[in-house]
Amino acid sequence: MRARMSILSAGIRCELREVVLREKPVELIALSPKATVPVLQLAEGSIIxxxxxxMLWALEKYDPENWLNPPNSSLNEALELVKKTETQLKPHLDRYKYPDRYIGVNKIEHRGKxxxxxxxxxxxxxxxxYLFGKQACIADIAIxxxxRQFANTDLNWFEKSPYPHTQAWLTKLLNKTQFAIAMKKYTQWHASNVVTFFPE
Structure with missing residues (x-):
């Protein structure tokens, strides 16, 4: 989602191949041994x-909304908060959202974390x-x-939780046109498919 939103913001158009991870195509595995998504193959063949x-690749090409220039801080500080999200939040979010995938997990305990x-x-x-000023920056879009995943795991709980500013911030970002476009569902890709472009 965040990669697609950045591609949209930068005005880049690319071929899109929608994959189902439980049915990873050999083409994905050949491109990236990790076989995770998203994967971007550039025109000269290199892989991101x-x-x-x-996000950084797209926005370094063109950044009309100044997402790489946090109003009240530096790009490094914004990226540091993104990194904290991935190390301090995501492990607990996975266990809160998917407790059945782990042994001996108490989802409420991980919600607290x-x-x-x-x-x-x-x-x-x-x-x-926004996280670093009056306008959204890369930290907002990346985090x-x-x-959203945390909120949707138990939306009733989240809406009643004592975090009104986070709730309002999330609502603003969910209402961005780029989010609606990025969330569009596409047909699973097969090698025989007609080429699909994003954005269309």
Missing amino acids: DESLNI CTNFIKILEEKLSKIP FPFI
Whole structure:
């Protein structure tokens, strides 16, 4: 989602191959041994196989919304918060969202661990509308998909939770046109398919 939103913002058009991870095509495995998504193959053949790196690649080409220029901070500080999301939030989010995939996991305990990170966002967002100022930056776009997953795991609980600024911030980002376009569902790719482009 965040990679697609950055590609949209940068005005880049690319061929899209929608894959189902439980049916990984051999072409995906050949491109990237990790066989994770998203994977971006550039015109000269090189591979970018991390969503944050795809974001940076796209926005370094063209950044009309200044996502690489946080209003109240530096790009490095914004990326540091993104990294904390992936190390401090995501492991607990996975166990909260998919407790059956792990042995001896208490999902409510991991929800509590997630809220430790949510409190960091809430503190920042109680003072400014976005994580690093009056406008969204790469940190907002990179982090909000995780908060969306957290919220949707138990939406009733999240809507009643004491994090009104995080809730309002999430709503603003979910209402972005780029989000709606990025979330469009595509038919599973097969080698025989007609080429699909993103955006269409």
